Amino acid sequence: MAIPDWLRSRRTERDDSRHDAALWTKCPSCAEVLYRPDLSANLFVCTRCQHHFRMSAFDRIAMLIDGDFTEIGSNVLPSDPLTWVDKKAYPVKLATDREKSGMTEAVLCGLGSIGGHSVALGVMDFYFRGGTMGSVVGERLTLMLEAALQKRRPAIIVTASGGARMEEGMLALMQMAKISSAVARLSEARIPFLTVLTDPTTGGVSASFAFQADIIVAERKAMIGFAGRRVIEQTIRQKLPDQFQTAEFLWRRGISIALSIATNSRRFSFACCRI
Amino acid sequence: MNIIVEREKGLLELERRIEELRVVNASHAVDMSGEIAGLQAKYAQIQHEIFGSLTAWEKVHMARHPMRPTALDYLSALDAYDELHGDRHFRDDHAIVGGLGRLGQRNVVVIGQQRGRDTKENLLRNFGMVSPEGYRKVQRLAELAGRFGLPIVTFVDTKGADPGIGSEERAQSEAIARCLVTFAMAPVPIVATIIGEGGSGGALALAIANSVVMLEHSVYSVASPEGAAAILWSDAGKADEAAEHLKLTAADLQRFGIVDHIVPEPVGGAHRDVPGIVGRVVDTVGAILDSLASKSASELTDGRYSKYRQIGALNSERGEATESTP
Numbered sequence: 001m002a003i004p005d006w007l008r009s010r011r012t013e014r015d016d017s018r019h020d021a022a023l024w025t026k027c028p029s030c031a032e033v034l035y036r037p038d039l040s041a042n043l044f045v046c047t048r049c050q051h052h053f054r055m056s057a058f059d060r061i062a063m064l065i066d067g068d069f070t071e072i073g074s075n076v077l078p079s080d081p082l083t084w085v086d087k088k089a090y091p092v093k094l095a096t097d098r099e100k101s102g103m104t105e106a107v108l109c110g111l112g113s114i115g116g117h118s119v120a121l122g123v124m125d126f127y128f129r130g131g132t133m134g135s136v137v138g139e140r141l142t143l144m145l146e147a148a149l150q151k152r153r154p155a156i157i158v159t160a161s162g163g164a165r166m167e168e169g170m171l172a173l174m175q176m177a178k179i180s181s182a183v184a185r186l187s188e189a190r191i192p193f194l195t196v197l198t199d200p201t202t203g204g205v206s207a208s209f210a211f212q213a214d215i216i217v218a219e220r221k222a223m224i225g226f227a228g229r230r231v232i233e234q235t236i237r238q239k240l241p242d243q244f245q246t247a248e249f250l251w252r253r254g255i256s257i258a259l260s261i262a263t264n265s266r267r268f269s270f271a272c273c274r275i
Numbered sequence: 276m277n278i279i280v281e282r283e284k285g286l287l288e289l290e291r292r293i294e295e296l297r298v299v300n301a302s303h304a305v306d307m308s309g310e311i312a313g314l315q316a317k318y319a320q321i322q323h324e325i326f327g328s329l330t331a332w333e334k335v336h337m338a339r340h341p342m343r344p345t346a347l348d349y350l351s352a353l354d355a356y357d358e359l360h361g362d363r364h365f366r367d368d369h370a371i372v373g374g375l376g377r378l379g380q381r382n383v384v385v386i387g388q389q390r391g392r393d394t395k396e397n398l399l400r401n402f403g404m405v406s407p408e409g410y411r412k413v414q415r416l417a418e419l420a421g422r423f424g425l426p427i428v429t430f431v432d433t434k435g436a437d438p439g440i441g442s443e444e445r446a447q448s449e450a451i452a453r454c455l456v457t458f459a460m461a462p463v464p465i466v467a468t469i470i471g472e473g474g475s476g477g478a479l480a481l482a483i484a485n486s487v488v489m490l491e492h493s494v495y496s497v498a499s500p501e502g503a504a505a506i507l508w509s510d511a512g513k514a515d516e517a518a519e520h521l522k523l524t525a526a527d528l529q530r531f532g533i534v535d536h537i538v539p540e541p542v543g544g545a546h547r548d549v550p551g552i553v554g555r556v557v558d559t560v561g562a563i564l565d566s567l568a569s570k571s572a573s574e575l576t577d578g579r580y581s582k583y584r585q586i587g588a589l590n591s592e593r594g595e596a597t598e599s600t601p
Contacts, residue, residue, distance in 0.1 A: 081531075081588035082522050086507040135587030142584070164475070164497050166506065168588065169522045170533055173497040176476060177483050177583040180455035185580070188460065204497075207436075207476040211452035226447040226476075227438030231502070235438050245443060 003112075006069050007062055010102060027051050029221075052219045054199060056101065057108040057125035060158055064121065065112040072109040072120075072147055073140035081135070084167040093129065093167070101127035105136040106161070109144035111153070120148035122157040126200070131161035133205055134168040138175025141209070145182035145193075154192040159210045162228075163203020176208040183212045197224050197247070218247035279336045279544065282325050286543075289318045326542050329492060331524055332515035335500055337492040338472045339434075342546035344553055346372055346387025346430040349470065352553045353378055356385065361412060365445065368409030370401045370433070373416045378428065379561045381568075384420035386413055386481060387430035390471070403471075404437040410450035410480055417457045426464040426564050429481040434499060436477030451480045458483035459579060462572030466560050469493045469525075469534070470545075485578050486563045487533065488556070489525040491540040495533070496523035532586055536563070 001009070023036050029051035039046070043063055044053040061069060084090040098104060106128040111120055122144045124131045141157065148155035164172040186193050195213040197206075199222035207226055210216070218224055225245035233240055243249050293314050300307040329337060337343070350356045355377035361367040373386035390396075390403025405413075420427045436447055458465060458481075467484035473495030489495065498506075500518035505511045528534040538556055545552040567575065 077590040079588045079590040082520065084520060086520070135589055139587055139589055166498055166503055166521075169497050169520075170495060170528055171531060171586060171588055173475060173479060174531075174533055174583060174586040176455060176479055177459075178586060180452070180483070181459040181580045181583050184456045184459035187456065204476050206448040207451040207480075208455055209452070211446070211449040212456055224448075225443050226436065226451070227443070231438050232440065232443070236440065240440070244440070250446070 001068060001070065003062055003065055003067065003069055006071075007058060010058060027053075050220060052199065052221065054126055054160070056127055057103060057123040057158075060123045061108060061110075061112075061121070064114055064123075064158075066115065067113050069110050069112040072111065073136075073143045074104065076136050076139050076143070077104055078134060078136045080167075081171055082167065082169050084169075086167075090167040097128045101125060103128040105140065106131045106133070107137045107140050109140045111147060111151070114156075118151070118153045120144050120151070120153050120155045122155075124158060124160045124205075126160040129165060131159075131205075132163060132165035132172070133161060133175050134165035134172045135175060137165075138172075138178045141179050142182045145179070145186055148191060148193075149182075149186055149189055152189070152191060154194065155186060156194045156196065157209060157213075158196045158198060159201045159205055160198045161201060161203070161205035163205055173204065176204050179209045180212060183209055187212075187214075198222050200224070202226065202228060218250060220247055222247045224250055277336050277340060278333065279340050283543070286318065286321055286325070289314060289321070293318065322542060326544070330515070331494070331518040331521070332500065334492045334524055335472070335494050335514075335518050337544050338494045340544060340546055341392050343471055344545055344549045345392070346389045346432055346470065348549060348553055349430050349468075349556060350376065350385055350387060352550075352557050353385065359416065362408040362415060364411060365408040368401075368406050368412060369399050370403055370405045370437070371409040371412050373412065375425075376428070378557065378564065381426065381561075381564060383426045383428050383564070384416050385428045385430070386416050387470075388433040388478075388481065390432060401437060403433045404435060405433060405477055405480075406437045406439075406442050407445040407447050407450035410436075410447075410454050413454050413481060414450075414457045417454070417461055420463055421461045424463055426466070426567070427458075427461060427484075428560055428564075429465070429467045429484070431467055431469045431473050431478045431481050431495075432471035433474050433477050434472050435474035436480070451476050454480035455483060460576065462576060464564055464567035464570070464575055465579070466563050466567075468538075468556055468560060469495050470556070474499060483579060483583065485567055485575060485582070486535045488536045488538060488559055488563070489528065489534045490538050490545055490552070490556070491525055492544055493525060494518075494523040495525075495528055496521050532582075 025034055025036060027034055027046040030049035032048040044055050078094055080090045103125050107122055107124045109122040122141050145155055193213045194215045195210050197210055197218040201210050201224045223245055224247055229240060293311060296307045296311050353376040357375045359374040370389060372389045376383050376385040388403050389400050391400040417427055465484040466486050467482040468488040470490055471493055475497055500514040501511045503517040504513040525534055525537045529537060536559060538559055541548040
C-alpha cells in the first residue's frame with residue numbers, strides 16, 4: 001500500500017486530536033514555540049535547540065519510508081497469558097493504550113523502501129505500554145527479521161522501549177532469546193542489520209537486539225542504558241550526573257558506533273539507512 | 276531476612292535435641308526411645324507444614340538460601356575442572372567462574388554464576404551480580420567451546436546483572452546482547468541449569484540452551500518480585516503478591532515450554548543434601564549431553580532456534596490463541 005493510503009487507513013483508528021489539532025507546540029527542552037508543519041519538515045527536531053521529539057511509529061514510518069509499505073504481523077495480537085492484574089487488569093491496559101496510540105501493539109513492522117533501497121523495518125512506539133516487549137513485539141520483530149533473511153534485504157529496527165513487559169512475565173523475557181536468535185541468523189547470512197536507538201532504550205531491549213546491530217545509531221540526548229536510573233541510584237545510594245546514560249555518554253565511551261552530534265541526528269540516521 | 280532460614284530454626288533446634296537424646300540413650304542405661312520417637316513425629320509434622328507445598332514467594336527465599344549449593348559446588352563435583360580467568364580486556368569478574376571440565380567421558384566448557392555465602396565472599400563475588408567483563412568472559416569461553424567442539428554447560432544463579440555506574444560505562448547492555456548471539460550461534464550442545472535465582476536478562480545471558488534444567492525450588496523471573504512490586508504498586512512490601520503473579524516457579528516455566536527438565540529437591544531444599552542434589556544435577560546434565568551427542572552443528576543451532584521461536588502467547592485476529600510456528 002502506498003504510504004499516504006496506509007497512513008490514512010491507520011489514522012482512522014487513532015485519536016487525531018492529540019497529534020494534529022494543535023498547530024503550535026512547545027519544545028520540552030528549550031520552551032521554544034514551534035509551528036507544527038515546520039517541526040514536521042525538520043523531522044520532529046526542534047529548530048532552535050535540536051531536541052529530538054519522541055515520535056509515534058506512524059510518524060516515523062511516514063518519515064523514513066518512500067513509496068509502498070507492506071505491514072508484517074499486523075494480525076499478531078496480544079493475549080493475557082498470566083491473567084495479570086495489578087492496579088488494573090492487563091487487557092484493560094492494552095485496550096487503553098490501543099485507544100491512546102492507535103497501535104495494536106508496541107511495534108509496527110513491514111517491508112518498504114528507503115531512498116530507493118528495499119528494507120525490512122521495525123519501529124517501536126513508546127506510546128503503547130512504554131514500548132515494552134511482550135510476546136507480540138517478539139513475534140512481529142522475528143517475522144520481520146525472517147522476512148529480511150528470506151528476501152535478503154537489510155533490516156532496520158528503531159527502538160523506543162522500557163524493556164521487557166512485566167505483565168507477560170518470563171514469556172516477555174524469552175522474546176530477547178527469540179529475536180537474538182533471528183539476528184544471529186541474519187548475521188551468519190551477512191545481511192546488514194541497523195538499529196536506531198531513540199529515547200528511551202533500556203532493559204531487555206537494550207540488552208538484546210538494540211546492541212546486536214552491525215551499525216548502531218543513537219539519537220541525540222536519548223536515554224540509553226541497561227538498568228533504570230532509579231535502580232542504579234538506589235543501588236549506589238547517590239545521585240547520578242545528568243549526562244549519565246545519554247546517547248552522548250555512550251558515544252564518548254565508544255559504545256554506540258555512530259552518533260551525529262552535529263545538528264540533527266535524525267537526518268544522519270536517515271542517511272545511514274540509505275547505505 | 277530469609278523466611279526459610281527463619282522457619283528452619285525450630286527444625287534445626289529439634290534436630291539438635293533428637294541428637295542429644297540419642298547420645299543420652301546410647302551412653303546411659305535410660306530408655307529414651309519413646310521421647311525420641313515423639314520428637315521425630317513432631318519433626319516430621321513441622322517439616323511437612325513448612326515444606327509440604329511452598330508458595331512462589333517461599334521458593335524465592337529457598338532459591339536465595341545462604342546454604343543453597345552454588346555453582347562451585349557443582350563444578351567441584353565434575354570429574355575434572357580447571358578454571359580459566361579474565362575477559363582479556365579489563366579484569367577477572369569473580370561473579371563468573373568457568374573453565375574446562377570433564378563430565379563422565381566428555382570434555383566440556385563449564386560456566387557458572389557464583390554468589391557468596393557470607394559478606395566477605397559476597398564482596399568478592401559482587402553478590403553474584405555479573406559485570407560486563409564477566410559477560411565478556413562468558414563469551415570468550417563460549418567461543419572457545421565452539422571452536423573446539425566442546426559442549427557448553429552453564430549454572431545460572433544471579434539476582435540480575437550488575438546495575439552500577441561502571442557497568443553502564445563499560446556497556447552492560449552490549450555485553451549481555453553479545454552473549455545472547457554467541458549462545459544462539461554456538462555450533463555445540465548447550466545445557467543450562469537454573470540452580471538458584473534466575474534474574475532476568477543477566478540470567479538469560481547464560482541460558483539460551485538446547486535444554487534448560489531447573490531445580491524444583493529455583494526461580495527464574497523477568498524481574499525480581501521486590502522490583503516488580505515497587506514498579507506496579509509502588510510498594511516493595513507486596514513482593515509476595517508479585518512473586519505469585521510473575522509465574523517464576525519451575526512448574527510454571529515448564530508449562531510455558533521455557534524449562535525442559537525439573538530436578539526434584541529433598542524435603543527442606545537442596546541445601547539439606549548437597550552431595551545428593553549435586554550428583555543428581557550432574558547426572559541429569561550428562562544424560563542430556565548423551566542425547567545431544569549425535570546431533571550436527573546445524574541440528575543443534577536449529578534446535579535452539581525452534582525452541583525459542585515457539586515461546587510466546589499470541590492472539591490471532593480471529594480471536595483464538597495460536598502458537599507460532601518456525
